[in-house]
Amino acid sequence: MPESRSHTRTETRASTELQVEDSWRVVVLNDPVNLMSYVVMVFKKVLGFDETRARKHMLEVHELGRSVVWTGLRETAEAHVFALQQWHLTAVLEPDEAR
């Protein structure tokens, strides 16, 4: 029994470390060209945000210069960054160091 519990703890730690490694942020940076209404529409379209959430992130981009719009697994983060770039937003991938 003790051996088994120790094994479980090791697995849990390994699993937690894997999550930390796999967590990435999708960050949208400000640009002076895109219309506010356009950025809101893109956030709704690409990230599935509702109007309120899309406007909140748009204003964050506008006023603070950047907004973290999504956090999670790298593969999905890459897909979001690609889709945002298709709409010509400046979107970058960053490791989520907060986790």
Added chain:
Amino acid sequence: MKRVEVKLSLPVVAPLLDVIRELSSELSKSLAAPQALHDLDQDFRGAWIGELLEGQNQDQRSLLSLFDAQFFTEGVVAFDEKNAEPIVRACTAFRLQLRERRLKALSDEELETGDVDMSGLEEPVRKAFMCYLFLATVQELIIQHLDSSIIGS
């Protein structure tokens, strides 16, 4: 299918098409918004940029196709659920390129507010700025009238 027809002023818009065609040519091999892709390996980055560029070119063709025989005879262009999305994106690509290549004389604040003394601009800059505003108007029209269609597609 939801469809919006807009009557444009031929004498105002037709001269801007020369600028738009030049922009399209400039953007055929480069992205309007160069992206930092440091975290991707070389091969993946190449494929990534290639796909973005292909999409950008398709979007531009959609926008240019608006200005067909009907436009030159009646001044009318039509937006619908099928062409709205690529046209909105193409407008952004062209506006980014205008700022980068032709509107350096204007500050970001002037571009954002549109508060510019047109009479003080040299002709090429004036024409580029007119084009910048025209493309923003097209975007606003589409977003205002077809936003729900775009989101739902």
